[in-house]
Amino acid sequence: MSTYTVIGGGIAGASIAYHLAKTGNSVTVFDRSDNGQATSASAGIICPWVSQRRNKKWYKLVQEGARYYPDFIQELEEVTGQSTGYKRNGAICLFKDERIQQLAYERISAKQDDSPEMGAVRKLTDAEVKEMHPHLTNNYPAVFVEGGGQISGDQLLTALKEGIHTHGGKWIQQNADPEKCEGTIIYAAGAWAGEYSNKPNVRHQKAELLHLELQAEDGHTPSPVVMGLGPMYIVETGSNHYAIGTTHEDTDEFSITPSKENQDYLHGEAKRYFPLADISDQFMAVGLRPFTRDSLPYIGWTEDHIFSVNGLGSSGLTAGPVIGREVAAYLTGKETVLNLDDYAYI
Numbered sequence: 305m306s307t308y309t310v311i312g313g314g315i316a317g318a319s320i321a322y323h324l325a326k327t328g329n330s331v332t333v334f335d336r337s338d339n340g341q342a343t344s345a346s347a348g349i350i351c352p353w354v355s356q357r358r359n360k361k362w363y364k365l366v367q368e369g370a371r372y373y374p375d376f377i378q379e380l381e382e383v384t385g386q387s388t389g390y391k392r393n394g395a396i397c398l399f400k401d402e403r404i405q406q407l408a409y410e411r412i413s414a415k416q417d418d419s420p421e422m423g424a425v426r427k428l429t430d431a432e433v434k435e436m437h438p439h440l441t442n443n444y445p446a447v448f449v450e451g452g453g454q455i456s457g458d459q460l461l462t463a464l465k466e467g468i469h470t471h472g473g474k475w476i477q478q479n480a481d482p483e484k485c486e487g488t489i490i491y492a493a494g495a496w497a498g499e500y501s502n503k504p505n506v507r508h509q510k511a512e513l514l515h516l517e518l519q520a521e522d523g524h525t526p527s528p529v530v531m532g533l534g535p536m537y538i539v540e541t542g543s544n545h546y547a548i549g550t551t552h553e554d555t556d557e558f559s560i561t562p563s564k565e566n567q568d569y570l571h572g573e574a575k576r577y578f579p580l581a582d583i584s585d586q587f588m589a590v591g592l593r594p595f596t597r598d599s600l601p602y603i604g605w606t607e608d609h610i611f612s613v614n615g616l617g618s619s620g621l622t623a624g625p626v627i628g629r630e631v632a633a634y635l636t637g638k639e640t641v642l643n644l645d646d647y648a649y650i
């Protein structure tokens with residue numbers, strides 16, 4: 305039996321630990337739940353096919369991530385008896401005008417052959433937008449992607465922790481020093497990785513999401529994820545409750561105090577998408593998104609006995625489960641689906 309110590313219990317570390325524990329090896333996770341942990345602040349959208357990013361290695365990872373989600377969640381929920389909050393109600397993507405809508409429709413549809421899990425892709429009429437999401441403005445042309453979904457980062461971590469215990473692993477809520485840990489170390493410390501090493505070099509972005517309640521007639525629950533104009537998106541968090549985001553601020557600081565300016569900005573954006581509803585702000589969620597070179601996750605050895613996983617960036621909830629599956633297979637000598645050398649670029 306091999307011994308693995310996982311440092312960091314965000315989606316990266318928790319998923320790797322869960323998949324390693326399933327192999328029957330000895331697994332211990334150390335997590336200190338820093339304020340600003342990206343996983344718990346996340347919006348949790350799983351819809352990689354609509355991205356315009358052209359990096360092929362990144363796309364391969366998130367595509368495989370989205371493909372793996374339904375099976376992964378089904379197994380985790382069965383093993384633990386816990387809900388992860390995973391919903392697959394599709395995604396409504398909004399565009400500035402009909403020309404851009406058409407281009408996006410063609411670009412997204414072109415990925416269907418290679419990604420059948422994205423389901424149907426179709427343009428929506430104004431009436432269809434209103435039917436699917438009564439609060440949402442129909443001022444913008446829309447495309448619907450059937451396979452889009454969302455997950456609750458917090459619920460997913462709770463279920464993974466339970467799953468790790470079920471498979472004989474341990475979860476210890478405290479700081480860990482990589483110099484003092486046993487066995488093979490998986491270092492998945494997110495934005496805080498630089499405390500120990502700058503291989504890979506991890507920088508971070510402070511990202512804020514506004515959680516809000518609509519004082520309006522009940523909407524259609526559950527409603528699809530909304531991919532708005534630019535980087536704006538909206539997810540449903542409960543009946544008439546939504547989160548809208550996000551802001552992107554490159555910073556060296558670890559403070560997670562939300563800014564009033566960003567709250568006002570996000571409130572203004574919410575009014576644009578929900579023009580007829582009274583909006584009351586509930587709270588701001590703030591997380592530190594870890595990035596590495598070219599915004600491509602790093603997955604590989606950084607010292608003889610230290611395997612680092614970091615830089616999951618804006619798509620870590622999408623990629624996290626499949627990274628766990630692949631890293632566990634690699635470390636236990638099994639065949640992987642992805643070529644992990646693509647992500648070990650130091």
Ligand SMILES: Cc1cc2nc3c(=O)[nH]c(=O)nc-3n(C[C@H](O)[C@H](O)[C@H](O)COP(=O)(O)OP(=O)(O)OC[C@H]3O[C@@H](n4cnc5c(N)ncnc54)[C@H](O)[C@@H]3O)c2cc1C
Nearest residue numbers: 312314316336338342343348349480494591619620621622
């Ligand atoms: C606002 C926001 C919205 C997002 N929306 C989406 C989305 O819609 N879809 C999507 O796919 N992704 C999204 N993301 C990205 C995703 O959340 C991140 O990529 C992912 O959560 C990063 O996971 P991680 O495990 O690397 O880091 P984290 O979740 O930050 O976890 C790192 C953990 O390591 C612990 N740690 C660090 N050092 C030590 C140590 N020495 N000892 C013990 N513990 C330690 C920390 O306390 C922390 O708990 C979003 C992120 C944010 C912030």
